Structure formats: structure tokens, C-alpha cells
Amino acid sequence: MHPSILVENLSKRFENVAALSEVSFSVGRGELFGFLGPNGAGKTTTINMLTGLARPDTGTIRIAGIDCTQKNRQAQHLIGVVPDESNLYPELSGFDNLCFCAALYGMAKPDRQRRARELLADFGLKDAADRRFSGYSKGMKRKLTIAAGIIHQPEILFLDEPTTGIDVASARHLRQLIDDLHQGGTTIFLTTHYIEEAERLCDRIAFIVAGRIVEISSVADLLQPLQAKHVVEIACENPNDGITDRLSGAFAGLAFSSPKQGLIRVEADKPVKAGAIVHFLEEQGFEVSEAKKIKPSLEEVFVRITGIEANALENGNQKGNRMK
Numbered sequence: 001m002h003p004s005i006l007v008e009n010l011s012k013r014f015e016n017v018a019a020l021s022e023v024s025f026s027v028g029r030g031e032l033f034g035f036l037g038p039n040g041a042g043k044t045t046t047i048n049m050l051t052g053l054a055r056p057d058t059g060t061i062r063i064a065g066i067d068c069t070q071k072n073r074q075a076q077h078l079i080g081v082v083p084d085e086s087n088l089y090p091e092l093s094g095f096d097n098l099c100f101c102a103a104l105y106g107m108a109k110p111d112r113q114r115r116a117r118e119l120l121a122d123f124g125l126k127d128a129a130d131r132r133f134s135g136y137s138k139g140m141k142r143k144l145t146i147a148a149g150i151i152h153q154p155e156i157l158f159l160d161e162p163t164t165g166i167d168v169a170s171a172r173h174l175r176q177l178i179d180d181l182h183q184g185g186t187t188i189f190l191t192t193h194y195i196e197e198a199e200r201l202c203d204r205i206a207f208i209v210a211g212r213i214v215e216i217s218s219v220a221d222l223l224q225p226l227q228a229k230h231v232v233e234i235a236c237e238n239p240n241d242g243i244t245d246r247l248s249g250a251f252a253g254l255a256f257s258s259p260k261q262g263l264i265r266v267e268a269d270k271p272v273k274a275g276a277i278v279h280f281l282e283e284q285g286f287e288v289s290e291a292k293k294i295k296p297s298l299e300e301v302f303v304r305i306t307g308i309e310a311n312a313l314e315n316g317n318q319k320g321n322r323m324k
């Protein structure tokens, strides 16, 4: 059976910017595949080419086995697209927007209306069905844009940063809806710069930085090397430069580092006894405010592989919301 998406050696330049360089990956049927990277990494450029909105300079794209450089229109009815900026009509109501999109996909009138009502209910927009789209909140707009993208029940759904810029409760609701679609068998290609979102939702993730894929793996495989490690972080007032060396001298078998000012990180192959370390630091005249066990997270993997600090990834987007 063909993979849902197969991309080989995709490259795209804009004047002097290499937006994508030799990008290759495949997405299996029913898979939720995440594309994770900072601003300007090439995520939207990739979605635009996969959905036929832009042409690659070189490379091939196959959607369910259909060569999109040759037969782009054939692939169109298989896919749904939810762009990062809404493409719906501000003057139409939510219900009319959905019916209009359904008509574009050739659905019969009774089916359009039934499906529009069904989606408005599923997305918690029933009461807003007859209000103009322009008056919707950001979260409501995003939900209706997703509803429009799946009105024709596509096999493959492209979601470009679906939870960026909306409040925490709406983002959580959207993640649940995305998870439900995934459980229902839809193949989903999701771009995001929220590491925790990718970790929670995706089966596999590609890290993309400056137009190049630097890692593709399942979430479980990415986290696996960290599972065996025991990590403790100790928040400490003004530790001086030599403190990690002194700690290493005092505690054999533990690795100490200082990832940022005021923080000491301890890594070991066995559980760390934080009390003794805190005691040592206090004896040396440092004030410890917190010592906590760190659960292995994709954030650490991302920082290790890309060298990009996770907060830089999120701060890069001014509209971002933290996951709760």
C-alpha cells in the first residue's frame, strides 16, 4: 500500500533564501506526523507545496501514490487543508461558510447542511452557527477553519500551526479534536512550534531547522535514550564558575552542568540523592531554593539535537500560548 505522503529531495528557494533543502520523508496511512521547527524553518513552505499552493524547484511529492507534480488535481479531493491564517468569508455565517466549502467539494445540498450542523455541534459552535464569521473570536475562527478543512472527510489533513495564538482552553479543545480525528483514522500532517504539543499528539516527528530536516523519529524512540537517565535540577543563588567542578570532585559518578545562570543540573545512571548535594551547596555558602526531578521530555531531545533552546522556539512566536 502507498504511504499517504511521500516526499523526496524537495528544495525551494525564494531569491537568496533556501527555504527548503533536499527534504525527504514519508507519512504512513493513519499516522499523525509532526513537523516541528522555529520561525522561518520552512514549515509553511512545505505545507504549501504538499497541498498544491506552491511548486517545488526540485523533488517529488506523492499523495496516496499520486504524483502531484503531474496530477495535482487528482490528489486535491483526498486532502483537507487548514492554513495558519483563515481562508473563510468574513461576511458569511459559520453555517454558510461550511455549506459553501462543502459545495466546492461537490457535496449535495442535504449532505452539506447535515455535515455543517454536525461539525458545528462537534466543535462547540452550535450557538454561533448563524453569526457572521468576522465576529468570531480567534479560537472560534480556528475551530471553524478546521471544520471547513474536514467538511468532505478527507483521508489526509494538513494542519498549519492549529493552536498558535488562541487561548489555553480553546487550544486544549482543538488538540482533543485533532486526537479524535487521528483515532478515527485520518492521516494528519501537523506543523507546530510547541514541543509539548508535538510530544503529546504525534506518532512521529521531524525536526526542521533552516530548511533542513535534522531528525525524524517516533516520539518513543526520541525519548528512549533519556528514559535510562536520572536528572535533577537545583536552583541555586549565584553559583560561581567553579561550582560544577567542585561538585564533580565531591560526588563521583554524577555529571554536573549549569545549563543557565542559577541552575545546576545533575545527571546519573541511578537515582540521584538530591539531599546530599543540597547540603554540600549550602555548606559552601550557596542558597538553594529548589531541587526537582526532571521527567525526560522531548524538549531536551530537541535542544540536544538542534542546539536551539526550547524557549527560543516558542518566544519566536509572539502570539504563542503555553500548553496547560
Ligand SMILES: Nc1ncnc2c1ncn2[C@@H]1O[C@H](COP(=O)(O)OP(=O)(O)OP(=O)(O)O)[C@@H](O)[C@H]1O
Residues within 6 Å of the ligand: 014, 015, 017, 018, 019, 037, 038, 039, 040, 041, 042, 043, 044, 045, 046, 193
Ligand atoms: N513568498 C516568499 N517570498 C520570499 N521568502 C519567503 C516566501 N515564503 C517563505 N519565505 C522564506 O522562506 C523561509 C521559510 O519560511 P516558512 O514560512 O516556510 O517558515 P515557517 O517554518 O512556516 O515559519 P513560521 O513558524 O514563522 O510560520 C523563511 O526564510 C521565509 O522568509
